[in-house]
Amino acid sequence: MSDERQRLPSQREVALVELLDRALGAGVVIAGDVTLTLADIDLVDLSLRLVVGSVPTLRGPAEQRAQDPEGAS
Amino acid sequence: MIYAYGICAATAPPLPPTCRGLGGARVGVLQRDGLAAVYSRHRTLRPEPTPAEVLAHERIVEAVMARGPVLPLRFGTQLATEERLATALEERREELLRTLARVRDRVELGVRALPAVGTPQRAGGERSGRAYLLARAAEQQRRDRAVHDLHAPLAQLAAASVVQALPAPPALLAAAYLVDAERVAAFRAHAAALGAEHGELHVVVTGPWPPYNFATEGDA
Secondary structure: OHHHHHHHHHHHHHHHHHHHHHHHHOOEOOOOOOOOOOOHHHHHHHHHHHHHHHHHHHHHHHHHHOOOOOOOO | OEEEEEEEEOOOOOOOOOOEOHHHOEOEEEEEOOEEEEEEEOOOOOOOOOHHHHHHHHHHHHHHHOOOOEEEEOOOOEEOOHHHHHHHHHHOHHHHHHHHHHHOOEEEEEEEEEEOOOOOOOOOOOOOHHHHHHHHHHHHHHHHHHHHHHHHHHHOOOOEEEEOOOOOOOOOEEEEEEEEHHHHHHHHHHHHHHHHHOOOEEEEEEEEEOOHHHOOOOOO
16 A cells, blocks of 8 residues: 555645645636736746656656556657 | 725635635625635735645645536736725626536646657757657647547536646646546546556646636637
8 A cells, every 4th residue: 555655745745736726826806906916937847846846746656556567759 | 005805796705714725814805796716815925836835725726616616716816905806706707607507516637748658859969850849749749649648538528628738848738627526536447547548658647726728718
């Protein structure tokens, strides 16, 4: 069950990226005097760093399982 | 200064008084013509997109969602006065009511698929132009395949769906689905089965989320 234990944090990290994607990039925008304090580029950067940061954890269990990485493509 | 979290029906049960928003602020409700907006008052506020502050926003939206349909506002929504907020509700009343009806008894689920094994990422090393273009094409092919293998069947279980055209790498698919609350378990089971079937993908389902991606009529 070590797979299970390693996957849980990565699931949380993915969830954080998913939350940031939503709260910062979707949702109703009330036009007019809304103050969006954030530049889009910051959001992309933030989201990217979080996803990339979570990769080793995400790939860990899978790599242990995989006997035959798809080298063909 | 007003910070607004989300919009719900005026008939929604009130939030518990212990609910606290950004900066620990008390949360209030403003009603107008059958609609209600959940907000907090601040002397000064400069919301920053940190996980903690975004979570504070999300907690309020989720508290509203637990009591009925909600249309989440984008993080960072500030207005000068309550009256401005009321005007915003009035101006878009019909659209907001229609969208609230659409998300009623439904939730948003997120699906993100990442390469499961150490398939070549966009490496930083030297590459010829030709190798670069081939790698780009291969990446687009993998994204297309993920849409075909995962998104297409999952979209059939949803009332609506949206796919990000260019998911943040290394994700091959990032999509959102508006799913009937009673079909969430079936959706998750199907996603897990598809993930098992396509071993090259690591499939993560998140949610239920407030319907951020289905909160305006322009959304799919």
